[in-house]
Amino acid sequence: MISCKEVSRLVSVSLDRPLALRERFWLRLHLWRCRSCGNFAEQMTAMRAAMRRLASGPD
Amino acid sequence: MAPIAKEDLAELRRYLMRFALLHLRDRNRAEDAVQETLTAALERENGFSGGSAVRTWLTGILKHKIIDVFRRQRRELATSELADDDAEGRDPDALFDAAGAWQTPPASWGDPAKMLEQKRFMEALEKCNGALPERLAQVFTLREVTGLTTEEICAELGITPNNCNVMLYRARMGLRECLEKNWMSEGRPS
Structure with missing residues (x-):
């Protein structure tokens, strides 16, 4: 089982490139068991959407 | 035209x-x-x-x-x-304990769609983006707003892929932490 710290890095990487099968497996397993990291992953995705909204204007 | x-x-x-x-x-x-x-x-x-x-x-x-x-x-x-290293912002390692667990586990921010409609969240995001260290903000906005790939960012700014990934990670962690302080802690509307 990978740690929350490693998960935070993997979540960030997943926003920039497709994860390898092994990375995806460990990430999903961890997210399935850890609500805090699930919240973190949602926040990262929300921040991306919000940054794009900021650029285009409240379009 | x-x-x-x-x-x-x-x-x-x-x-x-x-x-x-x-x-x-x-x-x-x-x-x-x-x-x-x-x-x-x-x-x-x-x-x-x-x-x-x-x-x-x-x-x-x-x-x-x-x-x-x-x-x-x-x-x-x-x-x-x-x-120097200060230009890269706070080390995200400080957010975790020795075993790699969160020092302060992330709480839910609520419905992402509603969040985008919240003026105060968007204002906090703009403020936090403005507070990011210069070099992190450059890489972060090129990736998240302009939509360049990490390879393109590396080529444009003359940095290594590893450096680019580290900077994106630090920018995201820094922005999230800033939002926690400036938006969550001020009692966001539900």
């Missing part, structure tokens, strides 16, 4: 200004970049194929202007005292 109506031009300019300001985080620099973009557009009007919207075409020109500014800044930063 067909002439652009005055009100359309004003709207285009507002959009370009918003786009430039989000990247450059300085009104004067953003105004200069937008002005240069519009000037370049007038000079190469024939370069507009008509296959895309005028806004898309102008945004493409502005992206190059922004990258030019970033390159100039990087040359200046490299020779200044800002080039």
Whole structure:
């Protein structure tokens, strides 16, 4: 089982490139068991959407 | 290219200004970049194929202007005292304990769709983006707003892929932490 710290890095990487099968497996397993990291992953995705909204204007 | 109506031009300019300001985080620099973009557009009007919207075409020109500014800044930063580790923001490792568990486990921010409609969240995001260390903000906005790939960012800014990934990670962690302080802790509306 990978740690929350490693998960935070993997979540960030997943926003920039497709994860390898092994990375995806460990990430999903961890997210399935850890609500805090699930919240973190949602926040990262929300921040991306919000940054794009900021650029285009409240379009 | 067909002439652009005055009100359309004003709207285009507002959009370009918003786009430039989000990247450059300085009104004067953003105004200069937008002005240069519009000037370049007038000079190469024939370069507009008509296959895309005028806004898309102008945004493409502005992206190059922004990258030019970033390159100039990087040359200046490299020779200044800002080039030390402090310029990269707080080390995200501090957010975890020795075993790699969260020191403060992330709580839910609620419905993401509702969040985007919250003026206070968007204001906090803009403020936090403005507070990111310069070099992190450059990489972060090129990735998240302009949509460049990490390979493209590396090529444009002359950094290694590993450095780029580390900077993106630090920027995201820093932005999230800032939002926790400036938005969550101030009692966000549910």
